[in-house]
Amino acid sequence: MYNFNKKEVENRMQKALDAFENHLGSVRSGRASPAFLESVLVEIYGQKMRLKEVASISVVDNFTLSVKPFDSSSASVINKEIQDAGLGVNPILESGIIRVPLPKMTEDRRKEMVKICEKYAEDSKIAIRNIRRDENDKTKKAEKDKEISKDEMERNEADVQKITDMFIKKIEDSLDRKSKEILHI
Structure with a gap:
């Protein structure tokens, strides 16, 4: 029996965000x-x-x-x-x-660090989108198996999309802060 658990989806996405922020912490800023x-x-x-x-x-x-x-x-x-x-x-x-x-960072090195942060951000966004895809697949399967209605499936997918958008925004905000910190001389 399928049961949509919004909290579980948020927890899984939070782990991806935490891993991203951990990676950002290991990237040297100025x-x-x-x-x-x-x-x-x-x-x-x-x-x-x-x-x-x-x-x-x-x-x-x-x-x-x-x-x-x-x-x-x-x-x-x-x-x-x-x-x-x-x-x-x-x-x-x-x-x-x-x-x-720690040696002083050159402008080229700073730009390189920003690119590394952008790669970490993209990897984290992919992880979050994969979580969204997995949850949407479960919802579609449950609707196909007649465990939930089409309206409920659409509502669940909309909820998952809202959560996804929220976590993608958090990743972009963290990346923006870290990029400014790195590029600030």
């Missing part, structure tokens, strides 16, 4: 942000863990991050992993604390 390093994977105690799980990351100034490992004996391993993460930074290890100076 100033230092702990999110830039949070997703770096570090192999400690025989397993891969995110940097934020093994160290605290803080902002020293606009162009410097500080990483303080919870276990000071792992500082050299963390330093090496940050260096090898392909982020274009050269961390400096000083008495158990790692300073990560």
